[in-house]
Amino acid sequence: MRSLHDCPAPAKLNLFLHVVGRRADGYHLLQSVFQLVDRADTLHFDLRDDELIVRTTEVPGVPADQDLIVRALRLLQAEYARRHGRLPPGIDVAVEKILPMGGGLGGGSSDAATALMAANRLWQAGLSQQELMDLGLPLGADIPFFLFGETAFAEGVGERLLPVRGPDCWYVIIEPGVAVPTPAIFSAPDLTRDTGRVIISDFSSSYEVSGKHRGFGKNDLQDVAERLFPPVAQAVEWLGRHGDARMTGSGACVFCAFSSEREADQVVALVPGTWRAWKAHSLSRHPMKSLLQNQ
Template sequence: MRSLHGCPAPAKLNLFLHIVGRRADGYHLLQSVFQLIERGDTLDFDLRADGRIHRTNDVPGVPEDADLIVRALQRLAAAYRERHGRAAPGIDVAVHKILPMGGGLGGGSSDAATALMAANHLWQGGFSDGELMEIGLPLGADIPFFIYGRTAFVEGVGEAMQPVDGPDCWYVVLEPGVSVPTPAIFAAEDLTRDTKPVRIADFPEANLLSEFGKNDLQAVASRLFPPVAQAIEWLGQYGAARMTGSGACVFCALPGEAQADQVLGQVPTRWRAWKARSLMQHPLKSLLQNNEL
């Protein structure tokens, strides 16, 4: 096999996001439940013979040498050389982006995770999921989750995960039209950093419309970016609306596709909006296992 095309890189939602402390090095300690959803970017991979790692298409605002995909593959190639005693074959990557940047959906991290899993398969690298997670973690705290590949209760800086049963539901997601820079949110003086920790057993898995917890980053993002606050207020008419990650996207859980369609039909034209079903497992894992790509 010399190519893998149409590899999914699904988005994630933070069903809640609590900041429970801060390490001495400045990294924030969090608790969250990460939920994969059935919407995301797709990537195409083709082997090269010259060892080069190359992104074949432009991604607006993301130079090739700064792209998490390229950087992750460079780290994988270095690990490959160390393990196998020879250079990795090289790879071409085409990225088909539909997820907004600065949306809190983990798009860049998901793309990098998909690249690591696909290249490991094409290169026959033999790296375990745990090893791929270690390779990806220095580039982004969300990358290990996407390699982990299922709904998870997440702690630490994002690297400690335990499986949980997330809701089987549909989400309506609004894109408020702004890109929220994560560093600006975490640097805010009024960010809550001492939320009381919860236990994994506290998460109400069965209640998909539960208002469990909150997003500690939401108040800061809403203050700095008023369109986020406006989207939360509007979507709150239909359920427990909440921002995901550090923003800007806002979501609401609904019990079925018909209800999601009803909400979508009411969305003001100034916002982009879409629906997505919850995912129990990363779709790339089964595709690779069954050689279905």
């Protein structure tokens, strides 16, 4: 096999996100539930005749050497060389980017995770899911979740994952038109850092899929993001008229759950034209796993 095309890199939502403490090294301790949805970037991979990792498409604002895709593939290439005593072939990567940067949807981390899964197959590197998760973690705390590949209750900095059953629903997602830099949120002095811990059953027992969804918990990063980036607050206020709206991740995207596609369509049609809005369905499993099984 010398190529893998049409590889999905789906978005994620944080159904809740609590900051429960801080480590001595400054990293924040979190609790969250990560939910995949069926809106995705698409990546294409082709083996090269040399050993270079080449991103063949432009991603505005992201130089190739800084791209998590390229950095992840170089890490896997080095790990392959360590195990086999030689470098594997290089890879050309083309990216069809639709997920916004600085949106809290994990787009860059998802791209990197899909790249690791694809290259692990193309190179026949033989790394396990856990080994890929360990390899990706230093690049970004969300990467292990996308490699884990199913709805997950997350703890630590986001790397300790347990499967959990999430809602089967439709989401309306609004892009408020701003990119929120994660460091600006976590460094804010007024960020809540002492929310009480919860357990999986607290989340699992909270969902009732009837009418409008009432989400569990809250997003502790939202208040800071709303203060620093008023368009986030405006989107939360508007979407909140239709249900339990909240921000995902460190922002800026805002989402609300609905029981039917019809309800989601109705709300998307009402979103002011100054924002980009779309619908997405929840996913229980990463679509890349099915693609690789069918190869």
